[in-house]
Amino acid sequence: MRLCAENGLGFIEWGGDVHVPPGNTGAAAGVKRLCDDAGIVPVGYGSYYNAADDFGIFDAYLKNARALGASYIRIWAGKSREYDLAAAGNIKKCVIAAENAGIKVSLECHRRTMTESAATALRLAEETGCLLHFQPNTDITFESNLEALKLTKKHLACCHVFAWEKGDRRLPLKAQADEWKAYAKAAGDVPFLLEFVKNDDPGQLAEDAKTLREILED
Numbered sequence: 001m002r003l004c005a006e007n008g009l010g011f012i013e014w015g016g017d018v019h020v021p022p023g024n025t026g027a028a029a030g031v032k033r034l035c036d037d038a039g040i041v042p043v044g045y046g047s048y049y050n051a052a053d054d055f056g057i058f059d060a061y062l063k064n065a066r067a068l069g070a071s072y073i074r075i076w077a078g079k080s081r082e083y084d085l086a087a088a089g090n091i092k093k094c095v096i097a098a099e100n101a102g103i104k105v106s107l108e109c110h111r112r113t114m115t116e117s118a119a120t121a122l123r124l125a126e127e128t129g130c131l132l133h134f135q136p137n138t139d140i141t142f143e144s145n146l147e148a149l150k151l152t153k154k155h156l157a158c159c160h161v162f163a164w165e166k167g168d169r170r171l172p173l174k175a176q177a178d179e180w181k182a183y184a185k186a187a188g189d190v191p192f193l194l195e196f197v198k199n200d201d202p203g204q205l206a207e208d209a210k211t212l213r214e215i216l217e218d
Contacts, residue, residue, distance in 0.1 A: 049075045
């Protein structure tokens with residue numbers, strides 16, 4: 001929180017894996033108060049609920065998202081690349097439940113899930129009413145990532161920002177600043193959240209935050 005405030009990062013997505021675990025709405029409300037005091041918007045909740053799992057456990061995550069004041073709750077789109085009818089049905093159930101709480105559901109476009117393919121991600125968004133998170137896939141080219149972003153843009157909730165080369169080795173964000181300028185132009189007015197920095201180094205966070213501000217100002 002302190003590092004976000006010091007580096008001019010106005011949005012934050014809290015994770016359900018470490019920061020705000022499901023079933024602890026008191027912790028979520030406390031985090032919301034900390035965000036309010038720091039002037040940071042808790043824009044989303046990264047729930048780590050997977051649509052391949054029992055829908056019944058989603059409610060605990062949704063309660064946390066409400067306590068945080070999050071505008072969206074991020075979930076995972078199954079556990080394989082193949083279209084899964086049952087998981088798609090659970091995504092739709094999540095969307096309906098979240099709508100009743102005034103919250104959107106967003107799928108992270110991620111390898112080894114149904115959203116690895118931009119075409120399937122688009123299908124899920126149009127079938128279920130969910131939104132989508134963009135992040136670059138290091139297994140494909142920059143050009144393919146950019147086309148995937150353009151294809152799914154109308155359903156975009158957020159961009160997870162990081163610079164990785166093939167093999168998932170982390171780089172300073174400035175190493176891929178040109179690519180991110182293109183992504184930012186294609187994505188438009190959505191939150192851009194720094195997800196990873198090289199060596200998890202606070203000094204690198206400061207440099208990457210500066211780079212991100214320059215990218216978005218351009």
